Structure formats: C-alpha cells, structure tokens
C-alpha cells in the first residue's frame with residue numbers, strides 16, 4: 001500500500017466512508033487506503049467494521065473504525081469530528097451506507113418501511129454532507145462521492161422507497177455540487193448496477209440470474225469495480241468533474 005505521504009491518488013488525504021463494513025463501502029475504504037488516504041471506516045456493524053480497519057492497517061494502510069448510524073444527524077457530526085481529531089482534517093467523504101428495504105409495490109408498502117429506507121438512503125446522505133462540507137471547506141477543498149444506484153435513474157417494481165431515495169440522492173448531489181463548486185468542493189454521485197454483495201441476499205438465484213441478464217455485460221458487477229470509479233472521482237484526477245451522475249452498471253441504463 002502507498003503511505004499517506006506516498007504517491008497514490010489520495011496521498012495525504014483524510015477520508016470517511018459510511019457503510020464501510022461490507023460490500024461496496026468496504027471495497028471503497030480499501031481502495032482509498034491503497035491510494036494513500038487515511039480512512040475512517042464508519043458503519044453500525046462494529047465487528048465487521050473493526051475487521052475492515054484492522055485488515056487495512058495490517059496491509060500497511062491507515063484506517064480506524066467508528067460506529068456511526070447514517071440515519072442519525074448527530075452521529076454524522078461526531079463522525080466528522082472523529083476524522084478531524086484523529087487525522088487532522090477531512091478532504092474526502094463517500095456516503096455509501098444503504099439498505100434494500102422491503103419488497104412491495106407502492107400500495108402495499110408499509111409506512112414504517114418507507115421511513116426506514118428514506119432515513120438511511122436519503123436523509124443519511126443529507127446528514128452526511130451537511131456535516132462533511134464545513135470540514136472539507138476548512139481543509140481547503142476536496143470531494144464528496146455519494147452512492148446512488150441505477151435506481152436513481154429508472155424504476156424497479158417492488159422498490160418504491162429505494163427508487164425514490166436514490167433519485168433523491170442524485171438531485172441532492174447535483175444541488176450541493178452547484179452550491180460549493182466555487183469553494184473547491186466537488187460532489188458527484190455514482191450509479192452502480194446490481195453488484196454482488198450481501199445487499200442482494202434476499203433475492204433468489206433465479207431472480208439474480210434474470211437480473212444479471214438485464215446488464216448487457218451479462219453479469220453482476222463487483223464491489224471493486226465500483227470502488228475504482230469512486231476513487232477516481234474522489235481524486236484530483238477528476239478535478240473538472242462535479243455534479244455528475246456516473247453509472248457503473250455493465251450497460252444496464254442503455255436499455
């Protein structure tokens with residue numbers, strides 16, 4: 001791994017990744033660290049998050065785990081304070097924490113289920129950016145990458161709350177990008193297609209095969225394929241990219 005003062009894409013940067021105990025967030029935290037960032041791994045699954053931070057450290061990177069519920073605005077503030085106190089600043093944030101929620105058409109969707117998905121997947125991104133932007137401004141600028149989905153662009157029967165939340169994340173990201181572009185904070189949003197992670201654990205094998213076939217590439221994506229894009233957008237290589245929705249979806253949205 002590159003050290004924080006080395007030559008990686010994120011050398012010398014401090015980053016937080018929410019939902020980093022598993023799947024896509026874990027791969028992003030690992031990739032950030034590989035590229036030289038000091039990484040705060042944030043999640044509500046403490047055992048898995050501690051293991052992610054320990055593995056990064058064992059591989060020569062710099063990482064700490066911090067319990068942080070994305071649906072809690074005070075936890076979002078505390079997470080930023082933790083990063084700044086531990087590593088001196090905050091330059092990069094990836095708001096990735098998300099849940100799938102129940103699977104029901106709109107008229108059958110529970111109100112409690114609706115609020116749960118909106119709280120984590122949409123409000124969580126707002127709470128995150130609201131806390132992160134002042135710290136990134138204080139550090140002299142940086143980048144935020146929010147994890148939406150292909151379902152931030154198109155619908156998916158049985159997932160009204162998820163689709164609404166992810167569409168909301170796309171709009172929220174564009175707005176923040178516009179507001180802070182001149183101050184040096186870039187905000188972009190990625191749209192993964194279906195990625196093989198524990199999030200898909202409740203979908204049966206037959207449905208997963210049908211979903212894989214909806215991607216022109218003919219398979220599900222990997223968390224590492226999403227992480228590569230997120231790291232690029234988080235780095236100075238993407239210095240003229242802000243307010244963009246960038247798909248990483250095996251061609252799903254071409255249909």
Ligand SMILES: NC(=O)c1ccc[n+]([C@@H]2O[C@H](COP(=O)([O-])OP(=O)(O)OC[C@H]3O[C@@H](n4cnc5c(N)ncnc54)[C@H](O)[C@@H]3O)[C@@H](O)[C@H]2O)c1
Nearest residue numbers: 019021022023024044069070097098149192194195197199
């Ligand atoms: N897997 C996919 O097919 C896919 C596709 C498009 C977008 N996404 C999005 O990618 C992101 C990551 O999903 P994944 O597939 O890696 O799922 P995952 O279930 O493997 O990981 C999600 C992580 O978020 C954490 N988390 C859940 N609720 C949280 C909360 N309130 N606060 C903090 N952490 C919380 C979980 O503990 C877990 O570690 C989500 O936003 C998801 O919507 C996933």
